[in-house]
Amino acid sequence: MSNDDPTVRRILPQQSQMNSFSFAPQQYTQRETQKNYVFVDEHNRHKRLKVMRACEGCRRRKIKCDAATTNTWPCSACIRLKLHCVRPNGFDGANDSTTYDTTPMNPSDQYQQMPMQHQVMNPGTKISPAAMYGAPQPGYPDPSAQYQHVQYDTSQQPGGMPYGAVAPSGSMMEQHYAGQNVFPTPPMHQPPPPPAAQQQPSPEAYSPGEYQHHDLADLLGTLKVNETGTAPYLRNKASFRREEEPAIEDDEEFPANLPRPAPGHKIRIPPELMPDxxxxxxxxxxxxxxxxxxxxxxxxxxxxxxxxxxxxxxxxxxxxxxxxxxxxxxxxxxxxxxxxxxxxxxxxxxxxxxxxxxxxxxxxxxxxxxxxxxxxxxxxxxxxxxxxxxxxxxxxxxxxxxxxxxxxxxxxxxxxxxxxxxxxxxxxxxxxxxxxxxxxxxxxxxxxxxDFTAARPVPGCExxxxxxxxxxxxxxxxxxxxxxxxxxxxxxxxxxxxxxxxxxxxxxxxxxxxxxxxxxxxxxxxxxxxxxxxxxxxxxxxxxxxxxxxxxxxxxxxxxxxxxxxxxxxxxxxxxxxxxxxxxxxxxxxxxxxxxxxxxxxxxxxxxxxxxxxxxxxxxxxxxxxxxx
Known part of the structure; x- marks a missing residue:
């Protein structure tokens, strides 16, 4: 396939040096083959207009795009999903009033600024991400096929911080962690984004103050644990306050083998069930x-x-x-x-x-x-x-x-x-x-x-x-x-x-x-x-x-x-x-x-x-x- 074809998205230059990465959004011309969706039903004209004005990411996911009505780019859905928002006319909105923080970084930091999809996982891990989080959703290509794997210097720790040199307290203060990642972090619990969003890093992803404005625990979806240690999957108060669900009779696995005691008799274990x-x-x-x-x-x-x-x-x-x-x-x-x-x-x-x-x-x-x-x-x-x-x-x-x-x-x-x-x-x-x-x-x-005091030996006990x-x-x-x-x-x-x-x-x-x-x-x-x-x-x-x-x-x-x-x-x-x-x-x-x-x-x-x-x-x-x- 020719590299001059304007209809093809360019692959990130993985084979180049890390200091050649540009964190500004790349400009793409409008695709000649781009199609607009047309509704036959004229009664749904308002829906057609919203779909035509939605960004490419929201159209692919078939979700509501607020930019279709506010004309503000990027849309909130792409900001929430940490994706690059591509406007429906084919331009990415780099000339809009919305700007991104593109502060230059030294070359040693550029490895840390790679998206999570580019991080090389530890080959020694025993648990595959597919086994932990389920197979990727069909319909999107394998993200690993989009890039060439590059070996990076693993002596650098995430964030440019020498994690190996600092430990919390006590005995941990005296140890130095090895540079190798013994417990690699699995990929995020969400399906891979569509190719249009994969092929170019989002400038919004490199905002240095991101942790302050968005709770990264939300990336885990329903399995998140917030900063107070609360896990909503353990107790969803919103579901309790909705309309009551009817109670369901619990199935008993051994109803026939468990004799019921007669009314007025002392509770005891049936002799026929008592183990030897x-x-x-x-x-x-x-x-x-x-x-x-x-x-x-x-x-x-x-x-x-x-x-x-x-x-x-x-x-x-x-x-x-x-x-x-x-x-x-x-x-x-x-x-x-x-x-x-x-x-x-x-x-x-x-x-x-x-x-x-x-x-x-x-x-x-x-x-x-x-x-x-x-x-x-x-x-x-x-x-x-x-x-x-x-x-x-x-x-x-x-x-x-x-x-x-x-x-x-x-x-x-x-x-x-x-x-x-x-x-x-x-x-x-x-x-x-x-x-x-x-x-x-x-x-x-x-x-x-x-009483939290440590116990002392008690006579009569082992x-x-x-x-x-x-x-x-x-x-x-x-x-x-x-x-x-x-x-x-x-x-x-x-x-x-x-x-x-x-x-x-x-x-x-x-x-x-x-x-x-x-x-x-x-x-x-x-x-x-x-x-x-x-x-x-x-x-x-x-x-x-x-x-x-x-x-x-x-x-x-x-x-x-x-x-x-x-x-x-x-x-x-x-x-x-x-x-x-x-x-x-x-x-x-x-x-x-x-x-x-x-x-x-x-x-x-x-x-x-x-x-x-x-x-x-x-x-x-x-x-x-x-x-x-």
Whole structure:
């Protein structure tokens, strides 16, 4: 095909040097073969006029173009989609009154100013973008076929910022990340633009203040996570306020196998469903090994004593919840689902009065349902948390710590006292981890009612129970930081630029304090070569993962309130902390996956939902980094 043909869009000069790129829009003459769409129906003349005046991008996407009525270029749709707006007459509007920031840049910055489609992905990645986001929409050509691949110097980091030289805090401050991109950012979650928009970079894409004016989280669509840590896909308030949808009867997988108790009889597990001792002990071992560190509602020593001496003293709801999780961990999903269905059926019968055993079972059922989410899973989880909070208050768990601080003697044994402390800690953790991502910042569990101090050994309990209590106390301290951020946000959200408010920024000190006060056996050392660290247990890996997620949630509001072009470098400093935290979180999840498989991620509080939420938070940071680049 001749290069002189005016009907052909020119390909970007990929084979030339990077300093030859021009960030001004290229001029194109009107195509002789350009066609105007004509409606036969004269009653739709107004539609025909709008279509004829719409820009090329909106016509291809068949969306409304406001420039057709306002005659202002570029149109808002192209600005929102970060595309080059081509006017219907074939000109791109470079001579309009609308101008773009085309400030010259030094050659070292021009590599960072490439669009995301031109970035060379790490060939070592194991997950293909098509597998994560779905195949590209048919009808558009493969964008990779439009360009020739060019190898760039990967020693440069996005944005011209030496990310490898700066880390957030603590042990991360001493490490230097390798230049290689161990966790490449997947492409944006949207179909590739049409060829007309692909072949030339949009001048609007290089605006240095873009992060201030447009929320880059919107590029993720319905999967975005905003600067407050709220994920709309977890709780869409607008859908709740629309017309009510009729309720649908839930399907029960095992209706025939689950006998219903007779009215007036005590709730118990049907003998024909009770597993044999060997299977039950296997389920117990799997539960206490993998799930118990995240849901420490039982004392392992006391539980086995009850099982060996008086099994009837154990609540059947607790046994059903353990069997549900044990069946899943034993790779027997059918058994696990059957026990979960039985526990869900019996749960309502235990709501007549508040019981400590019922609260324990509800928290375990909340965890078990993570592996088998039903319709409305996120809202159901929140309502379960509301039940647990109220039942805990009715049992006096919110006053237990205050009584100890007031010097009032505790009427419980040391084992029971420690168990109540852990239960209220877990209720607090669940309220924050379930509610905060849904945008629920007004928590019912007050921070001064939770005992966050590290536990001490208790007579009559195994040493492993001491470590469980101590480790969970440190985990709850990280959750306390997120809860404090939510509390401050509730007070400051009406103010402009609340992210730089001193009351909010002073919370950053708690991150350094937590990391420096960790016991040596809970600390993690990151290799300087960028490889995944060694973690002794998936609980420790997930706990540190939540710490770095909290770092991202803390610094994102600050980023949105700062000027990226300010000479003081504050925006860059906070951005580098977020970027280092995102890389550390990804490395921790990779280490957990390599060492413990999917079980290591599933056992974390909120299960795979947490992994998805954390991953989306990291993607937003990578988008900002590449955008600034």
């Amino acid at each position: 001792d060997e299977t039950a002990l296997n389920y117990f071992d799997l539960y206490f090994t993998h799930v118990h560190p995240y849901v420490p509602v039982l004392c392992k020593t006391v539980f086995y004593q009850q099982w060996n001496t008086d099994r009837n003293s154990i609540s059947p709801l607790i046994l059903e919840a353990i069997f549900a999780m044990g069946g899943r961990l034993a790779e027997e999903p059918g058994e696990g689902q059957q026990w979960l269905a039985l526990a869900s059926r019996h749960a309502d019968s235990f709501m007549d009065i508040p019981r400590l055993s019922t609260l324990q079972a509800l928290l375990m059922i909340l965890k078990a349902r993570e592996a088998a989410p039903k319709r409305g899973y996120y809202y159901r989880s929140w309502m379960t948390v509301v039940q647990c909070v109220q039942m805990g208050k009715d049992l006096g768990l919110d006053e237990h710590y205050e009584d100890h601080q007031a010097g009032i003697s505790c009427e419980f044994t040391p084992v029971e006292c420690q168990l109540r402390k852990r239960l209220w800690q877990l209720v607090f953790v669940c309220e924050v981890m379930v509610g905060a991502p849904q945008g629920r910042h007004d928590h019912a569990v007050k921070l001064n009612t939770v 040493e492993s129970e001491y470590h469980i209590s101590r480790n969970f106390s440190y985990f709850s301290q990280v959750v306390r930081t997120v809860a404090t951020m939510s509390k401050v946000y509730t007070r400051l959200r009406r103010r402009k630029d609340w992210g730089v408010d001193p009351e909010f920024q002073q919370l950053g000190q708690s991150f350094n304090t937590w990391l420096t006060e960790l016991p040596p056996d809970l600390a993690i050392s990151f290799p300087p070569d960028g490889s995944p660290p060694w973690i002794p247990s998936h609980f420790i890996g997930n706990m540190h993962g939540y710490y770095y997620l909290a770092m991202i949630l803390f610094h994102r509001p600050i980023l949105s309130s700062l000027d990226p072009n300010s000479p003081d470098g504050q925006w860059k400093r906070h951005m580098m902390i977020c970027y280092s935290s995102a890389k550390a979180l990804c490395r921790l999840q990779e280490a957990t996956l390599n060492s413990f498989g999917l079980t290591g991620l599933q056992c974390m509080q909120r299960g795979f939902s947490f992994s998805l939420y954390a991953g989306l938070s990291c993607i937003v940071i990578h988008l900002v980094g590449f955008r600034r680049g």
